[in-house]
Amino acid sequence: MREREAALREAAAREFDLIVIGGGINGAGVARDAALRGLSVLLIERHDFGFGTTWRSTKLIHGGLRYLEHREWGLVREGLHERSVLLRIAPHLVRPLEFLVPIYHGGRYGYRMVQTGLWLYDLLALGTSLPRHRALGPEAVAALEPALNRVRLQGGFAYCDAHAPFPERLCLENVLGAVEAGALALNYLEAVHLRAARGRVQAVVARDRLTNAEVELRGRVVVNATGPWVDQVLRRAGARGDRIGGTRGSHIVVDLGAAGPRRAIYAEAGSDGRPFFIVPWRGYHLVGTTDEPFHGDPGAVRPGECDAAYLLAEAARVLPGAPLGPEAVLYAFAGVRPLPRAEGRQAGAITRRHFLHRHDAEGLGGLISIVGGKLTGYRRVAEETVALVFRLLGRAAPPCRTATLPLVPGSSPAAEDALTRHLVSIYGGRAGLVLALARIDPTLAEPLCPHGPDIGAQAVHAARHELACTVADVLLRRTPCGWNRCRGMDAAPRVAALLAREFGWNADRTEAAVGAYREEVDATLITDAGVP
Template identity: 40%
Template sequence: MSQHVPFGETDVVDLAVIGAGINGLAIARDAAARGLRVVVVDRADVGSGTSSTSSRLIHGGLKYLERYDFTLVHESIRERHLLFRTAPHLIRDYPMLIPFYEGNTRPGALIRLGLLAFDTMALGRGRGLSRGVPVRTVARRWPTLSREGLRGAALFHDAQVPWAERLCVELLLDARRLGARVLTYTSVTGLIVESDRVAGLHTEDVRSGERGEIRAAVTVNAAGPWIDRILDGQIESRRLNGGTKGSHVVLDPFPGAPDTCIFFEAAADGRPIFVFPWQGRYMLGSTDLTYEGDLDEVVAGDAEIDYLLAETNRIFPQANLTPADVLWSVAGIRPLPYTAGVSDNAKISRGHTVLNHAPAYRGLLTVIGGKLTTHRALAEDVTDEVLRVLGKRPRPCVTRTRPFPGADTSDWPEFVRDFLRESPLDGASSRRLLQLYGVRARRVLDLAAEDPSLAEVVDKETGALAAEVVMAVCEEGAVTLADVMLRRILVGLNGDMGLSSAATCADVAVRHLGWDEGRARAEVAAYENELRRHRPRALAAAAGGGAGAGMDNDGRRP
């Protein structure tokens, strides 16, 4: 069942948030922590849109220096530092090698100068100083990297969040713990507009069709790339979203694959590209294309995949990658501000703004922009504005120091040592639980101890347990099998995107969560259908087609 709750006309909350992506969830958490009554609605699952299609980096904003966006760099460095302290189980240090090649649009000397400026700005909050790497050292340490035209390199320290989906889940958990209500599978059918005021939302439960309304003193439109769709036909507004399409591909280790992230300039268009080591595999990304298509049908196209493979083959001559090597792909729309006449999408600001629609539409705010790294800062800014609109005195923000639920311990390193020593699982399985759940990993083991059948391994590749399926639904807000697989236990992000374990996980739901056999079959079918936008090789093989079967050559469903 979804968590739809009807609201009567007399039940007015302080804040209604549209969108349960990372920004909407962060706003709910911050606002609830400051004593506001908050409701969040989303027509799908938490983090199921743009938040799950990023490059999975918590980066200090090195790229923004070339646009002289020092404010965003400073904010990104600060937020990265805070996440290392408040979510140490989800964030990890991530070194990157930046090679300099003859003919690059960004000369090595310029990059070194930028790194020096970055290190200076990050003083006391960095992950280690950048350092130059001469050609001979590159040849010895990264021998498979192309040396044709190589002029040197630099080693830079940033951060990665391997499981961005879990970042969203933990924001959900903390927002709820603070009193916010998060209603997934609840669509917004319209704004409640009363003269010059927006007084809340008309809603419909996606699964039952039940209609309701949420009356709120302030409504925040945090729907990411969908912000214009929320406003269309409801209020008069200029175009606000100008998001660009970013695509990535995932591969098994390939000949010459590096053990360090390589951040290099594409020969085709000068765009920075990453080759990311990620959970025993590799992610290549990303593209940055103007997109005017259907926001609900965003799929990596053949040309994008060819571009990423060709640039990787150029930088790693032994790779010889072809589309057949792609396990799956992911594409999403960055929630960027609409910028007319821009010739280079990289020049569009990656910062965020909070638009107050008053005086024409009092009580309505729209969030434009934002990115994974700075979600907390965005939420602080939005809540500050909400308090001003409500006419309330400023209240201190606590999220700069508040730990995420998975890091709610006085000594994280000590917890890790104790957990690994006491866990009945093997080392790899225990470390996986820690990386996904932090201190809540003990809850998984407790469920398995209470019911030994929940100690069953449901996915051979990851070692995920049946207890995780139960916890995902009972404690983490999952509604569908896709929610469980792709955004909770994350076996849907393994080599075959969880196709080999989907039926097993659905059977756990039959035995422990009250699903019947008919629902289990329907959930597996719906899960496979949702995977099609990722063009998984395993699904294409099962269908008897080639890579990306079921898509046309632009990556769209026919």
């Protein structure tokens, strides 16, 4: 924590070329790109990095096959290009994933329509690395996934996209990359006011949520990358109007054991025709998503009253051979997509494009807001945003390097055992640092909980090198331990004890840290989500 206090003092003493508000995937990507191009950068986040939409997504890196229905050719092409970039620069975090699309007689999306869509998808993906789609007869589809519903099965298709099993790590590595390039990054620092004078934003007044102290931060340009909170931040600057029309995406995580599908299923809901996914994930299956308007606090979003039951029923209809009863549901979660406001349009028809808003006309020169976008396109969003920042600074922009520079430096250690393979899948070239801690102190090689392979050394590494401040930071956004069957509850006391040793907490604070973790998990990974 002493390093954080020093960073906060430095932030208050300097004037930065760029202050980025919001430490989700877009803000983290902007901070890294800007720092790599030589700008002085401060990144602040009111909660933890990746806390908002980033870690509550379906975790897919894709062009968006569904967007072809709305003729979003450019968006799909951009997504497929960015998918290829991420597979190359972050191969341990972004991995190819095969999808199976079963087609049923009488469905909303007929065989010819899906075939045409996949042909276009392949065409737009020309020059990328993944194989083209394959057409399959009903027997071949059933053979690939025996648990599938065979009633009225017409056939199907197999195609490749990608996924990021740990999107919170993708976000964090951008934050760490920004810091390594010279940026300052502070979580739990909330922008409470943007001070403007003479038609320009002059400073950001921020409150440290760990100490309640306020600090004034000076920057020549400010980027509002707060996702579904964009309008809230703008109101703190005196701006009016709504630019975000957020929609809620709910998911359930189910444990099907060995009876679940071995590849991702992209299916059509029988009750309303909406597309949804069933994705193998960390030994479980992720089922989602919904797409409904949301007008509440994005930080308190929960699955809708019927969302979990709807997803479970639709998954059971597609996979009658899988044990998809209520007892299979481990928990549900939801996030808010920061889509552009579009009055009168159905949620599924709102564009997933991103937009950069300048606020000069509102007397807020030097302020840029990012509206929209999705996980796959974060790097491109950052590239465009940083180019605009340079224009506002009146400086020539050096070339962007993020399309070719590896996200994580160094080579991964040889994966000779299951633990090393697991750590490499999370840390890539940084895995050796975690293994070294376990070698120095063998007690740190012990598992954090019986439901997963994560070890104590990961918690220590998070505290020393990954800007973690709380138990939830470690279990939910530095390691995947919080997504285990127990939601990290079994690991929380041990992680709190390890953080107490690192940060000098007393017994009362350590106990409070465990309680705070339980509160956060109960508010985000919901076990009473209304499944009958």
